[in-house]
Amino acid sequence: xxxxxxxxxxxxxxxxxxxxxxxxxxxxxxxxxxxxxxxxxxxxxxxxxxxxxxxxxxxxxxxxxxxxxxxxxxxxxxxxxxxxxxxxxxxxxxxxxxxxxxxxxxxxxxxxxxxxxxxxxxxxxxxxxxxxxxxxxxxxxxxxxxxxxxxxx
Numbered sequence: 001x002x003x004x005x006x007x008x009x010x011x012x013x014x015x016x017x018x019x020x021x022x023x024x025x026x027x028x029x030x031x032x033x034x035x036x037x038x039x040x041x042x043x044x045x046x047x048x049x050x051x052x053x054x055x056x057x058x059x060x061x062x063x064x065x066x067x068x069x070x071x072x073x074x075x076x077x078x079x080x081x082x083x084x085x086x087x088x089x090x091x092x093x094x095x096x097x098x099x100x101x102x103x104x105x106x107x108x109x110x111x112x113x114x115x116x117x118x119x120x121x122x123x124x125x126x127x128x129x130x131x132x133x134x135x136x137x138x139x140x141x142x143x144x145x146x147x148x149x150x151x152x153x
Contacts, residue, residue: 009035009142012065014046014082015100016074023127024069024100027134035142038065043077046070047085050092064095067141070117072101072108080115087116094148096141 015021021039028037040046046068048054052061068086072079079099086092098119099112112120121137124130 009067010063010065011035011037011142012046012049012068013037013039014041014043014068014070014074014079015039016041016071020071020123023130024134027127027131028138030131031135031138033134033138033142035066035138042075043079043082045076046074046082047077050086051089061091064092066096066147068095068097069100069137070097072099072103072112080111083112083115083117096145096147098137098141100137 013021013024015024021041025037025039028035038049040049045055049056049059050061050064052059070079070082074082079101083097083099086095086097093116096118097116098121099117100121100123101108102123103109104122109120119137119141121133124133
């Protein structure tokens with residue numbers, strides 16, 4: 001059963017790699033971050049989830065996720081386009097989006113910020129470092145950062 005705090009700190013993880021998904025979920029558990037984490041596996045599913053369409057047509061888009069963790073290299077719709085559509089919509093443009101990816105290319109970093117990312121984190125290869133990155137990410141975005149609960153429209 002989800003409590004109100006869990007619901008208010010819902011995270012949307014957009015990740016197509018099952019290994020990276022499991023590592024991310026494990027890092028959240030290891031750091032006692034008890035947010036409700038919904039996982040979608042491609043860009044199209046992410047947009048359907050956020051806008052209540054397709055397989056997610058029965059999902060109420062509000063409350064919106066408190067945070068979106070977005071991979072860039074996604075099937076169907078790439079992360080940059082997902083980010084553009086999130087920022088173009090009045091109901092989702094306020095949601096913090098952290099790009100969480102393996103890419104360290106300057107072009108990907110720059111394009112992420114141009115498209116509206118709030119933060120860019122390269123997934124560390126070593127689990128201890130990844131675990132620490134998730135701990136810091138959770139502390140900042142879920143504890144310290146003040147986010148609106150829904151769009152002002």
